[in-house]
Amino acid sequence: MLNTIFLIGYMGAGKSVIGKSLSKNNGFNFYDLDKYIEEKEGKKISEIFSDNNEIYFRKIENNYLKEISQIKENKIISTGGGTPCFQNNFEIIDGLPSSISVYLKATVDTLADRLKDSIEKRPLISHLQNPVELKEFIKKHLFERSFYYEKSKVKIKTDDLDVNAVVKLINQLLT
Numbered sequence: 001m002l003n004t005i006f007l008i009g010y011m012g013a014g015k016s017v018i019g020k021s022l023s024k025n026n027g028f029n030f031y032d033l034d035k036y037i038e039e040k041e042g043k044k045i046s047e048i049f050s051d052n053n054e055i056y057f058r059k060i061e062n063n064y065l066k067e068i069s070q071i072k073e074n075k076i077i078s079t080g081g082g083t084p085c086f087q088n089n090f091e092i093i094d095g096l097p098s099s100i101s102v103y104l105k106a107t108v109d110t111l112a113d114r115l116k117d118s119i120e121k122r123p124l125i126s127h128l129q130n131p132v133e134l135k136e137f138i139k140k141h142l143f144e145r146s147f148y149y150e151k152s153k154v155k156i157k158t159d160d161l162d163v164n165a166v167v168k169l170i171n172q173l174l175t
Helices: 013-025 032-041 045-051 054-069 089-095 108-115 131-149 164-172
Strands: 003-010 029-032 076-078 099-105 156-157
Touching: 003 013, 013 029, 013 076, 013 089, 029 032, 032 045, 032 054, 045 054, 045 076, 054 076, 054 089, 089 099, 099 164, 108 131, 156 164
Parallel strands: 003 076, 003 099, 029 076, 099 156
Antiparallel strands: none
């Protein structure tokens, strides 16, 4: 019996929005890993990055991923964009016997369009100055991360789909 759904993908892929909607739809509890880390640490992700560094963040992210994965309930976990790419995180995601990993896949153009209004809230892209830099950054980053994302058991192209259509596709997989 499936009890954990991991939503994986780049920033702006819709992991949190789709996770919340899916949770309401199927009664699973929803966890946004970044929000979970912020609550546990008492700091925003951007503060953790600036007060410490990315290496420190990736270490605690790994610990909290393990912790949240072990919660004994039906749950949806929206991972951070980099989560599957660091430490042994994908082994944790893939290693739960009653879990499924879903890669919410989107093109560079779609991701840039979705991210353009929240640049300052996202530590990895907050230094970018314009849409051209944003697209270039996403293109490079997505190229590096796709290897990990593609390990997901399920891949859904989300470019032309609204939240309800993606939720419906995921629910079809569960039945």
